Amino acid sequence: MRFARDYVLAGNPKTKEQTLRRLASVDDAKVRCRLAENVSTPYDVLKMLCGDSHPDVRAALAFNSAATSDILRELCLDADVNVRMSMAERLELPEPVLALLLEDENPYVRDCAERTHEIRTLEACLTAESFVSERGEEARLGELLFSAGWLEQEHLARLVSAAQCEKRPLGQVILRETDLSHEVVVAALNMQLAIRRGRMSITEAVDNLRSRYPIRIDSACYSGGSVNEHLDETVSIRPGLPPLVEFPPSSGSRKVDLNPDERMQWRMWQSSQYGIAQLLSDANSLA
Numbered sequence: 001m002r003f004a005r006d007y008v009l010a011g012n013p014k015t016k017e018q019t020l021r022r023l024a025s026v027d028d029a030k031v032r033c034r035l036a037e038n039v040s041t042p043y044d045v046l047k048m049l050c051g052d053s054h055p056d057v058r059a060a061l062a063f064n065s066a067a068t069s070d071i072l073r074e075l076c077l078d079a080d081v082n083v084r085m086s087m088a089e090r091l092e093l094p095e096p097v098l099a100l101l102l103e104d105e106n107p108y109v110r111d112c113a114e115r116t117h118e119i120r121t122l123e124a125c126l127t128a129e130s131f132v133s134e135r136g137e138e139a140r141l142g143e144l145l146f147s148a149g150w151l152e153q154e155h156l157a158r159l160v161s162a163a164q165c166e167k168r169p170l171g172q173v174i175l176r177e178t179d180l181s182h183e184v185v186v187a188a189l190n191m192q193l194a195i196r197r198g199r200m201s202i203t204e205a206v207d208n209l210r211s212r213y214p215i216r217i218d219s220a221c222y223s224g225g226s227v228n229e230h231l232d233e234t235v236s237i238r239p240g241l242p243p244l245v246e247f248p249p250s251s252g253s254r255k256v257d258l259n260p261d262e263r264m265q266w267r268m269w270q271s272s273q274y275g276i277a278q279l280l281s282d283a284n285s286l287a
């Protein structure tokens with residue numbers, strides 16, 4: 001009963017400051033995680049939680065919009081890769097902080113930071129173009145990318161489902177979960193708008209998209225064969241649990257880059273039931 005009460009209080013923005021300070025010393029890490037996520041938690045308490053002994057508590061700070069730049073920077077340099085992964089998924093990071101993650105020694109962290117950077121670039125491009133989304137059933141983003149050969153139907157269904165569950169724009173989810181670039185997504189969105197305003201047919205949009213952004217061999221997971229055999233191949237996302245990518249996930253000053261296949265394997269692992277912690281544990285046992 002005590003745990004349940006503390007857990008609720010720790011996550012409630014209306015909890016009194018005195019109570020929040022008391023909860024910072026509670027033994028249960030789940031309570032401290034809730035406290036780390038609470039926007040009403042005082043700055044000095046958040047700063048103290050940066051040094052918490054449990055990595056889940058430190059990682060929870062990544063989801064607190066009240067965390068200041070100095071706290072975010074400290075978390076990006078955290079020794080635990082799970083904490084840095086949580087930070088790399090945060091879209092609202094200041095540019096200097098995200099830059100640290102883009103240079104992280106761990107290739108998984110860098111890959112996640114790169115996808116976050118792609119999403120931010122997408123949003124910046126749409127803002128610069130004064131893009132206005134118009135509601136409609138015609139020429140949906142996923143359907144255009146599917147028709148142009150960039151996504152498989154089953155993968156598109158997963159992406160749409162994820163966007164609905166997370167209540168995020170489909171374009172952001174596509175950039176997070178696949179190797180598509182923001183240029184492709186921006187072009188597809190602009191063509192969607194042109195179709196809905198009667199300036200272009202769906203056929204013209206698909207042909208335009210295919211000619212401007214042909215399928216690239218390094219953007220998908222291919223199983224071999226000639227280039228001609230793969231002209232109609234589509235981007236493959238997370239089809240299942242692949243063999244573990246064998247390289248040291250954390251190698252001191254040595255940086256290891258992911259090739260396209262390894263990067264796709266990483267995306268699959270991200271969605272697996274094992275999670276980052278298990279992946280790193282297995283990888284360390286191979287080192």
